[in-house]
Amino acid sequence: MQNVSVIYDGKSQRMADQMVRTEAQLIAQRKLQEQDCDCKDGMFPRSASTNRRKFLFAAGSAAGIASSTAAFGQKAPPGAVGYDVPTDPTKVQGRPIGEDGGYGSRSQFETEVRERFPTANAYTSWSFTPLQNMVGNITASGLHFERDHNGIPTINPSQHMLFVHGMVEAPKKFTMADLKRFPSVTRRHFIECSGNGLTEWNKPTLKTVQGTHGLLSTSEWTGVPFAAIAREVGLQEGGTWVLAEGSDAAVMTRSIPLEKMLKDALLVYGQNGEAIRPEQGYPLRLLLPGYEGNTNIKWLRRLEVSDKPFMTREETSKYTDLMANGKARQFTLDMEAKSVITFPSGDMKLPGPGFYNITGLAWSGRGRVQAVDVSTDAGMTWYPARIESVAEPMCTVRFGFPWIWDGKPAVLQSRCTDETGYIQPTLQQLIAIRGDNGPFGSIYHLNAIQSWGVAGDGSVTNVHA
Template sequence: MFSGLTRRGLLSGGAIMSGLLLSGGRARADAPPGAIEYPVQPDPTKEQGRLILDDGGYGSRSQFESEIRWRYPTDSLDSSWSMTPLASGHGIITPSGLHFERHHGGIPTIDPATHTLIIHGLVDKPLRLTMADLRRMPSVSRIHFIECSGNGLTEWEKPTLKTVQGTHGLTSTSEWTGVLLSTVLKEAGIQDSAAWILAEGSDAAVMTRSVPIDVAMNDAILAYAQNGEALRPEQGYPLRLLLPGLEGNTHIKWLRRLEVSDKPFMTREETSKYTDLMPDGTARLFTLEMDAKSVITFPSGAMKLPRPGFYEISGLAWSGRGKIVKVEVSADGGKTWTEAALQEPVLNKSHTRFRMPWIWDGNEAVLQSRCTDETGYVQPTLPELVRVRGTKSVYHLNAIQSWHVAANGEVTNVHA
């Protein structure tokens, strides 16, 4: 109703006729990704439904759901990123198949039976652990967000992308299961001089990042499962490093090596990349924590409200420093603010869903949200952020997002 005509809407009128032209039980090939297209039953109470396990035994989503990740149009197909359709989400958990991706050298295919993790450097007992070794260790399951520090990189100087998937889609929340990194490091016996760890992946880019030892010994996880099943290949199968609250590039996928050192390793990804160039030409290094951020996902860009009346404004807020404690919403471009309700559960370093009732009177409006985390940090406006950071860097944009609602109900991305 709000996003305009879709492929499903255009085809729905002929769905029954199309179904009648198919022989029973055979699926069409043009279903959305992740779905199987079956003939629509004119009256499902008058005939048996399809057979159990007819989809092969793994399961598929409804053929009437068509949300997919959207790839930002970079020149390279193996060094690119795809974005989560936040406007279609419910609650706080991102389906594994819609979790955003960022790749620097394609997606490797790795046999877990031969994959190992090496821990060496400033440790008393270097280790080589198989996946079977890791699964035998005490496990934890935690719900956390991951956000690419380049989330919103197109939006610093002018509103560019049209939808919330384009402006904010490089963040997702999942339940992650694995072994606390501290468990493995204690087993290896880290030495007193240890201050940093180099994490290295098994992809063609051999992605490497330095991680402070206090972060590694806190809540870092060697994750082998996501949302109740093994990691997907694009999420690092069979093993990834999860660093709750830190920028996504540090969550090394296809993890194969951890080297303990007394200093950071100054890799490419933390010197020429993933650093914040300041107005005076200096660069901030190791800006690891993701600052508090929020965005309204409904209504949001490229939607159209059909008529004045009651709507529920909804969105997501998150912080790399802990829990979200407050979200405020404005319908007049920040002149006045009203506190929104936070939907339970409100978790540490996780997406938090907020909601607020709104009566749209049919006049122009500018919708904004701003959040506060448990440290007292308040999400800044874009001018406030630019005054400190300038516009020479594309990373760590956490400014307030504005959506303009026109008198005809059309919603667009604006700077306000």
């Protein structure tokens, strides 16, 4: 194959530089909070603006008093409500049931949040899932990564319609109530932005796994297969593409191959057992298992069947992969097999030699994860990891690997093989194919093996190995 390269343009480079500065500020903030914290977790940096000493202090002075946010004085983390903390919860009554109004919130001690990539304009930006704090396989709905191109719209579902037209026998419009009358399916799938890792092509840039891999999230989605809707409207001969259009201020559009739409596309209104979140496309989004995140059109209002792609801005000037020879790859839709160790990962510190359960996530846009291997010596030797969740098509698995650290420097890696036989490449292999003669590389579709260096003092850093 021709040796071609993929390159950052100046704007991407500026954004990457800004992200480095922002991440450094966030980490510095965390460190300040940790110094002021008498309950250090050690390995896990705390990621948000809470301060446990203040919580505990407030608790001591207010023991026995009915919970009151007013007496608390400390702002609770996003998604939580701050309550006084009794010294002994068995000696005072808890909160009455129903006080939360009937919808629960997370603990005030859980502080992880999405972090926004510092694009100049917050209306077109993205935020990262804190993978280092996630457990299991499903991403909490409130921590699912975001990419919005002109803000998050507020849509009344009783006013929302889906129009299906173009090369169909009978153009139709569906209310949300109409769509919910169809038999539904519920499936677990990941969504990954094809820009995930865009800062990591040429050198290890961001420090945490949230920065390097946080544009990946997994949910249980509920909705109607597009195939069922296609039957309702009837497809005309010759249709090959479907335009999907969102109802946001960007009126986002992408062209999707009809074959994909009929194979496994879902029109989803449910996420993890409740309505999808506004940031995820409430009340309706397109879900294309294994396709790059941008094609999963949120706030879906329209599907137009055509005999050609529409060449929208997002599939020409963006989300195309410019190679070193000046040619750009277009409609690079599949997300290829990938994995990452989330513990231990960048900016953590192991307290000392001993047993650690290495854990992480693996996924493929082409099918099920077949196997995950882990190396603790920079890829010289590989051992099979334990798959801790059921491997499902185009869904992450959580993997684990028991490791006894001897206290010597180590490089931790994971490697995913999917059911097609594709093996996640090393960065060197990927660059050998896509090229390395530009300092700025194609920002999309980096699925190389991630390396975390463990130093003798236990500190973990992002490295290229």
